[in-house]
Amino acid sequence: MSEADTTKRDYRDTVFLPKTDFPMKAGLPQKEPGIAARWEAERLYEQLRDARRGRPKFMYHDGPPYANGDMHIGHALNHTIKDMVCRTQNLLGKDAPYVPGWDCHGLPIEWKVEEQYRKAKKNKDEVPLLEFRAECRAYAQHWVDVQRGQLKRLGVMADWDNPYLTMQPESEATIVAELLKFAESGQLYRGAKPVMWSPVEKTALAEAEVEYEDIISTQIDVAFEITQSPIPELVGAHAVIWTTTPWTIPVNQALAYGPDIEYVLLSVTADTVGVGAKGDRRVNEVLAAAGLPFHTNASSKFLVAKELATAFADRLNKAAKALDYGEVGPPSLQEYIDPWVERDASIAGSKLAGTIARHPMHHLGGFFAEPRPFLPGDFVTTDSGTGLVHMAPDHGEDDFDLCKAHGLNPKFAVEGDGKYREDWGWLGGQGSVINPKFNAPDGPICADLREAGALLAASADYKHSYPHSWRSKAKVIYRCTPQWFVPMDKPLAHLPAISLAEQRWENEGGDDTIDEEATAGSPTLREIALAEIERVQFTPEKGRNRIGSMVSGRPDWVLSRQRAWGVPITLFVNRQTGDYLVDPEVNAAIVAAVRAEGMDAWTPDTAHRFLAGKYDAAEWEPVSDILDVWFDSGCSHAYVLEDKERWPDLSWPADIYVEGSDQHRGWFQSSLLESCATRGRAPYDRILTHGFTMDAKGMKMSKSLGNTIDPIKVMETFGADIIRLWALSVDFTEDHRIGDEILKGVADQYRKLRNTFRYLLGALDGFDFDTEAVGYAEMPELERYVLARLAQLDATVRASIDTYDFNEYVRALIEFCNEDLSAFYFDIRKDRLYCDDPAGIERRATRTVLDVLFQALVRYAAPVLVFTAEEVWATRFPDRGSVHLLEMHPLPGEFANEALVARYAALLALRERVTEAVEPLRREKVVRSSLEAEVTVPADAVPEGFSDETLAELFITATVRRGDGDEVTVTRTQDHKCGRCWRLLPEVAEDGDLCARCADVIEGVLA
Template sequence: MTEQRDYRDTVFLPKTEFPMKAGLPAKEPIIAARWEAEKLYEQLRDARRGRETFMYHDGPPYANGDMHIGHALNHTIKDMVCRTQNLLGKNAPYVPGWDCHGLPIEWKVEEQYRKKKLDKDAIPLLEFRAECRAYAQHWVDVQRGQLKRLGVMADWDNPYLTMQPESEATIVAELLKFATSGQLYRGAKPVMWSPVEKTALAEAEVEYEDITSTQIDVAFEIVESPIPELVGAHAVIWTTTPWTIPVNQALAYGPEVEYIVFSAALGNDPLDNEESGHRYYVVAEPLQHEFIKRVANDTNALLIDHSFKIKGSDLAGTIARHPMHHLGGFFAEPRPLLPGDFVTTDSGTGLVHMAPDHGEDDFELCKAHGLGPKFAVEGDGKYREDWPWLGGQGSVINPKFNAPDGPICVDLREAGGLLAASADYKHSYPHSWRSKAKVIYRCTPQWFVPMDQPLAHLPALSGAEQRWEGEGGDATIDEEARAGSPTLREIALAEIERVQFTPDKGRNRIGSMVAGRPDWVLSRQRAWGVPITLFVNRKSGEYLVDEAVNARIVAAVKEQGIDAWTPETAHGFLGDGYNPDEWEAVPDILDVWFDSGTSHAYVLDSGRWPDLSWPADIYVEGSDQHRGWFQSSLLESCATRGRAPYDRILTHGFTMDAKGLKMSKSLGNTIDPIKVMETYGADIIRLWALSVDFTEDHRIGDEILKGVSDQYRKLRNTFRYLLGALDGFSEAERVDVAAMPELERYVLALLARLDATLRAAVDSFDFNTYVRALTDFCNEDLSAFFFDIRKDSLYCDAVSDPKRKAYRTVLDTLFHALVRYAAPVLVFTSEEVWGTRFPEGGSVHLLEWPILPSATLDRQPVLDTGQGFSSSVAEGSQAPDQVRGDGLIERWEDLRRLRSDVNEAIEPMRREKIVGSSLEVGFTVYRNAKDELPIAQNDLAEILIVSSVTFESGLAPQGSYSLHHSNGDVPEQAAFIVTRTTHHKCGRCWRHLPEVTEDGALCSRCDQVVADMDAGA
């Protein structure tokens, strides 16, 4: 036996400097710094200017703290939206923004003062605002740096901030539109109020938590009634807010509820005594037994001497008195029983005590009967000093204050009005999501936007008359026409029907909120925010509407920001036409949701960013913004422009821990995206964010991140293989599609199908499908199939071999397509991939969606022979039914099933060490199925990666495998077997072939290639 030559240097192995190990934490910041230095965002804008536009408007995150994992997911999705639209060739700018005003920042600044033992109210207003502004700017800068690190490509040098003077001026101008059109009023209504933060709250600022409260049953003695038997009886109410009893003004009954009036000896009833005998009580009949359980020490001790039933409507005209009537004044006033449709028999007693200061139903019912609020509870939750009962005491949200042994219950018990009290009632209760403290309903003078007042001014502003007035007509509608105009609620609900929602369930979510919401409360009683720049006449209570005054205010705010409006300077805007003594400057500020709700006006519609225009194609935020930014933007725009400022809403769910639990610092289950980037890299976070079904609540954890890292590694290896396999590729090597083997054309057909899938995913913002389809294609269609089959041709065929050239041509097509597809997801890795092959080729993020060659026999490729693909935008990818040609995909799907069956049959041989690889296996088909297999015999051996393929007639031996075929063309009972080959192994390609005379010798193919190489050398 002759000594064998080492042929390793004759094999064309892939060559690339692209490393297998990513090293993303070290590499990504370098790439990001280069993007910033090269002004990549500006380059992209220049490249896309003049193209079809796609308007994305960024919802402003709050400038208060580091980026958390929810921010990371949110901004990755937003970035994906804009990047994919830019990839399609559209002009899709991304102007980021921050919400900078409001209580959270003010609260943090106050904390700093408290640490220094300084009183915030003693700090000059402008100095305090400056502290808040500096605090907000600090966190804007911090978050901006973190989002850059995440790879978000945006106009970071020119973001919008709600505290910029230009923004503040537009906010003021939008407010004045409401005032000018009459869509603003000052009224006293119960609103959500935080006694801790001393301000009104919006619904979006409130969250609900389970608490345990004191529940009490209180008796109100009836002193007048059309039913004589009721006089002297006691109407019983039940409440879990004892602190509202000192502000009670009436009782409510259900007109259709059946009530029972009964005389009873209740074991601990303070109203019962030997001298006076049993008392009569009035409660809803379905709730009588629950009431008795709460009141009696022993239900068996109950003695009913007499009872009778009445209908709720029979209580009309009945008057009771407050248990504390002996205090005189307010408490001696009669407490009428009033009909309330909201009264139910779900719990309590079926009678509800009414405190119009502290409940929406209470307020409306009492108002309808001439009973107004008393403003007994101050902003800090204490009763005002002059209140006749518990004046100066509180806070009303303090559990001890409301406890069975607290001052309220003690006084009621001594007065004989308390029937039962226990601190054991569990229920859900509203809290401020900032301070986490309980909130209350509190009636205070506030500024409101009415939801149900007709908006006659709208047609002149936006053409809304075309939707509301049929064919339209005159755009001017006077006040007499207001009665026939739509209300803000009606316009908003109509827009909700028009706007597209992803997922669609968001429509019902925001729709139900808008349908049932009360009037919009705009005012806040704080310092850090845009002032309500109105003057109110001290006598009439009307606010001033004067275009000249408004213009002076807006101009000043645009120049100086909100510091232009202070108690000392505000009256200067009145000019000579008004006596400042007659006008009060409003001291309140605007709700921050109005700030962000008007952002469409000062971002899209201001001209500050020339690439932007109004309205937005899409808003993207978490599902909690259905009651927040989505809604405030909707209402503001509908009130001023007659339509929503967006055409589509994309919402994502919340990020939970690996077990599906809400993340909490106290539970120690939070995931810090900054640490994840330091450990894994930003591309891993991005891949995770776009792989999950973000439209629902989703999970993240260490094991999940490890799985995403493995997914990333496979994608990276796909690119590494492509780069290595394309080493030295030139246009001279390119082969027309029509001249390619079927396998190459099949892969191009799969690529076209992938392209169509990805386009559809981009159109529907289904990024989970986008990433999954891209990953599956790389792993299953390429790495496990195409690359595996053709590695022999790549390594061992002659450089000039048509099959090898066709393969490399397809690899080039794949490279240019896949690097573009991956670019919006793996923003750093795709840049590294592109730069490795084309160091002078600019950024991958300036490229556009690929135009693919056709995979059918009768089409020529549409391919630019320059570096990459044509720069024009594809009109559309080949749909799957356009690229199949003469059954191309169907044939190859059958072959892939056969390949899977053969590999499954070979696996036991590997486990038993009979063979080391499939190249040592012979494949034999029985029952003369040769004509039914849609490929040549030698090609089939290459596809199956086996030594040989043979066909035998007759029945297959025992232990064979069934030969399946999807279209049923293979004869019944056709089967195959796999055996170890007896052929020798080629010393270069390692295939076992009959022409190889001994192990280590060369097959005919390799012998010719080596000879040519030796001759060339």
């Protein structure tokens, strides 16, 4: 026999392998910018609006980030979720526009401009107001442009050419108009209340601008001598207060006690000292010099809460022990304080009414010589301290309320920079009050109290949580200043006279569960807001309690800020009465001017023009404060959703607001309050919140720790689609993690999804649905099963869109591609695709299913992998426009087949057992692949209706037989391999010969 006779033909050129130009290597960092540029050139967003116009509306309203820096990973997650919300609604066929916005006013930007001034050694106060505002505006516009470019790069599809900015004249005019609605309806008042104040930034802060950090403070115990009391034995004793803010002692006006607390007198007398004769004089000198009452010449009693007496005694002992006694050494301390003993009966707090003390610095005269009354305070507890609280109405909310109720008014002793005013009788011109050295045990406050014999104990060792400005990171204080407020508990008579119960019934169609009697008459802002919180949907649900608890307990809304860059409070105040002007004609002129000129229409020097011809300007003072930026953004629903001229596709109210969970005290709340006060309901029907992004170890990201992830660098390394896949894969409703290893895992998931599309594109090469598709009834059962699983995926995707469970959306998509397709269907049907007759109905059925899968999966993936889905779609249909214009149409009802899915679930369990049984033989090289395996399976494990031949096809084995045993057994087949399809079949005489199917294809198709 010649060599030619013994050589078998190579049939590889006769196999119908997949063909596609779609590369396995993504190269996203290089491709994505080009795709984004094409979208912009083709005005894809406008195309989508045109395509969806007239469809059911879905109204998303964007919360404005500050325009003061590059996009960080939190921004990337936030905007990916927002984009997903709008894209999925558009995918469902709704008209879901996305108008982005930026918050451009306020301290974050003003602070940055001032930083530039400080670097240039330039004094901000010497810069003309309009010039300073112009610099702030330019700074904000720069970062708007930067962030806009970065968000485009992330693949966010929005109306980027027409965003809303809080500094646009149209926005500023509407903000002013909304403020004047409050004024005209009597919802504004000017009052002096303690507010969060930043001495560094010299302005009031909103709660949302404050963060809490642990600090170490000085704690002091201070004695106030009691001068009058209905309890005779208290006269001459000392009431002891404990505080961690020594700087508030110079502004003390009263002492608060708990009416239900039991108090005792602690005796410290010469009889209880017990100091030995050898050390008497030296010890007494040290104790006396320290102002402590432990020396033999002293005799004193201290009033403290019975429950806190031991802790107070411990602090006294610790203070005495810390003194320098020289060679004598400290005395025995156990006998120094006569513990509250049975002979000193407890004193009921309620009996302290009428008691008066004097300030430790009473010798300074004036304010300090005034009596300090004992006042009953329900807020006084025995959790810590002494059970007596010193009251400084300038610097505490409880202090202010209690003192005001008893005729004690603030003194405004502390200036905006944190120093006592120059004319203050004690420490005038000194500070800053937030300086630890100023408050230290050896600082000026403690030194003066010690000299006055009133400082009983002082130590810089008290750890606690304390508020800080999240911009300057400096400590803030409560400071009483004149501010503009919106009352939370004043009846809103200007709103329609409708009960809260009826309002809920109309809005929600739910049960009447609100107490009609409790809400009779006009509701208050707090009542309306709380009713709306009950109506609005929350994702996750816990957000309802979070914002509800904040609104139920929040103080009146402080609107004013003492800065320059912001929308002015456009009010005139009568110099004689203090009332503000309410004149709709003047107000209309102000709004018109701001709309034409922006915020510069109102300055202290130009505001009087609005009074011309109607009021005497000398009688009216223009307000120089600006509005809290939360009011700016809280009005955004008005100047965006209601502005039909700028955005005709928008409407009020919004279906959803989407932000981080911190916005329950920020934008969500300011929007709620503003809208409820002016419109009687929330501007949204649902709130979706996400948690914060932590590093891979679950730690908060910080530049100082070096654990931040820069999304811009991630896009340069991996691509924007990887960030998007990460953001939508995590459970973003909770705090979540990111890191290099996490991103590598996401990139691996991405590669699997990409390969799924690559396989589909290759297998569908040349497929024409109109001429080649096979009807559902003609399809083999496996194809119908895959379509049934697709129907289940479709239902999961739609449910996930409805509930905004994007984590489940992505998980279901990935699992379907990996498990149902790559590891199962694709693996089984490769043989048919590669080797069957192209005209055969079974191969056509497979390609029909692949086409259905492609059309569905590319749509499901489009909101997540926005660039990759576009690349996939354009590879197959380069002339059919963008994938992002497609809709997700309902699948044919016949696809759904739960019974078929259940039957295949049993088969898949058996298939897994077969795979596990084959694997050891593969490792031992008894078989090289499962195609060489003859398998025997338990007969009772095979679902009804599957032939042995079908089982072999589904298990990708040579043969399958049914046995009586319980185990799966595997042996190597003795059959020969077909030279074309590589199946081992009895009909193949020798390795390399053709099976009957392949011979027919070679003869009929490839001859």
